[in-house]
Amino acid sequence: MTKTSPSVIACSESLALMTPPLWNRDAPVLRADLLSTGGRVWDAAFRLVDFFEASGPLDALLKNQSTERRTLVNVLELGSGCGWLGAVCARNWNACELSARIAVTVTEQKAHDALDHLERNVDNLKASGFLPEPWVLQVHELSWDEPNTAVLDRDWDLIIGSDLLYEPEGVRGFVGVLERILRGDSTSGKGNCMIYAHTKHRYDTVDELLYELTREAGLELRELRLPNEEASALPDSPPLFSELFPEHRVAILRISR
Ligand SMILES: C[S@@+](CC[C@H](N)C(=O)[O-])C[C@H]1O[C@@H](n2cnc3c(N)ncnc32)[C@H](O)[C@@H]1O
Numbered sequence: 001m002t003k004t005s006p007s008v009i010a011c012s013e014s015l016a017l018m019t020p021p022l023w024n025r026d027a028p029v030l031r032a033d034l035l036s037t038g039g040r041v042w043d044a045a046f047r048l049v050d051f052f053e054a055s056g057p058l059d060a061l062l063k064n065q066s067t068e069r070r071t072l073v074n075v076l077e078l079g080s081g082c083g084w085l086g087a088v089c090a091r092n093w094n095a096c097e098l099s100a101r102i103a104v105t106v107t108e109q110k111a112h113d114a115l116d117h118l119e120r121n122v123d124n125l126k127a128s129g130f131l132p133e134p135w136v137l138q139v140h141e142l143s144w145d146e147p148n149t150a151v152l153d154r155d156w157d158l159i160i161g162s163d164l165l166y167e168p169e170g171v172r173g174f175v176g177v178l179e180r181i182l183r184g185d186s187t188s189g190k191g192n193c194m195i196y197a198h199t200k201h202r203y204d205t206v207d208e209l210l211y212e213l214t215r216e217a218g219l220e221l222r223e224l225r226l227p228n229e230e231a232s233a234l235p236d237s238p239p240l241f242s243e244l245f246p247e248h249r250v251a252i253l254r255i256s257r
Contacts (some may be wrong), residue, residue: 023053024095027087028128029121036112037166038081044163044197045085047250051197054226058093058102061195062157073102074154078142078161078177078194080106081114083121085162090136103135107142107151115141144173152180159194165206175213182219182257193256195224200237201246208240214255224252 025046032039055061058073075093077086086106093102108118119139126134142151159181165171184191200207214221238246 023049023088023092024130025049025088027084027091027125027130029082029084029087030117030124031082032113032117034113034117036081036109036114036117038079038108038112038114039117041082041084042163042199044199044250045081048085048160048162048195048197048252049088051195051224051226051252052089053092054229057096058158059100070100070157073100073157075102075104075158075160076151076154076156076181077104077106078144078159078174079164080108080118080139080161083118083125083137083139085160087122087125087130087137089160091131094132094136101136103138105138105140105151107140109143109145110141111143115139142177144170144177147177147180152177156181157192159192160196161194162197163199164196165198165210166202168206168209171206171209171213175210175217175219178214178219178255179217182255184257191257193254196253196255198251198253200249200251201240201243202248204240204246218257220254220256222254222256224254226252 029041031041052058052061058075062073073093075086075089077089080086083106086104090102090104093104106118106122108114122137122139125131125137131137140148140151142148159178164174178194182192182194198207198210211221237249237251
C-alpha cells in the first residue's frame with residue numbers, strides 16, 4: 001500500500017527535498033467476515049489518508065480552531081472498523097509533529113463483533129512495531145445509539161472517520177454524537193471539528209438526511225479539497241435524486257459548530 005513516487009528529487013548540484021516524506025500506510029490489519037461492515041478497510045479511509053498526507057502536520061488542521069500550541073493532541077475516530085485509518089494517522093502524525101504527541105482513540109460498537117474485531121487488530125498493531133509507542137493508539141467501545149459518556153465527555157481536539165453512513169438510523173446516531181462532542185466557535189479561536197470522508201450518492205436519502213440533520217443541529221458541513229487538487233479535478237456532484245445511478249465520489253467533509 002506504500003506509494004512509490006519519489007519524495008527526493010535529484011538536482012544538478014545536490015539532493016533537495018521537494019515534497020514532504022510520504023506517509024507509511026502499511027499498518028498490518030486483519031480482515032474478517034463479520035455481520036458488521038467493519039471487517040474490511042473501505043475506500044474512503046484511503047482517500048482520507050491522501051488528504052491528511054497532503055495537509056502536512058496535524059497542527060495545520062487544528063489551526064483555525066485553536067491557536068494554542070499544545071503538547072498532547074487527542075484525536076477520536078468513530079466507527080473504526082479494522083483500525084487501519086487510526087493506526088496510520090497515529091504513526092504518521094507522530095512522525096511529522098515536532099512538539100506535540102498525538103493520541104488516537106479508535107472506537108466501535110459491540111454489535112456484530114465489531115468491537116472484538118477492532119480490539120484484536122489494535123493488539124496486533126501494538127505488537128507489530130508499526131506504532132512509535134503503544135499508547136498513541138487506544139481502543140474504546142462507542143455505539144452512537146447508547147453513547148458512552150466516558151468517551152463523549154472527554155475534550156477531543158479532532159474527530160475523524162470514514163464511510164460511516166449508509167442507513168437513516170446511523171445518520172441520526174452519528175449527528176447526535178457530533179452534537180455532544182463538537183464545541184466552540186471560530187470567533188474565540190477555540191473549538192474542534194470532525195474531518196469525515198463520506199461516499200456521496202451511495203444512498204441519496206442518507207446524504208439528504210445528513211445535510212438536514214446537521215443543519216437542524218446548527219452544525220456547518222463544508223467539503224474540503226486536497227491542497228494540491230485543482231478545483232476542476234473533481235466532478236461536481238449531481239443534485240440529489242437527479243440520476244438513477246449517480247457516480248459515487250468520496251468527499252472530505254469538515255463538520256463543525
Ligand atoms: C463501512 S464501515 C467503515 C469502517 C472504517 N471506518 C473504514 O472506513 O474502513 C462502517 C463502520 O461504522 C460502524 N458503525 C455503524 N453504525 C454504528 C453505530 N451505531 N455505532 C457505532 N459504530 C457504528 C460499523 O460497525 C462499521 O465498522
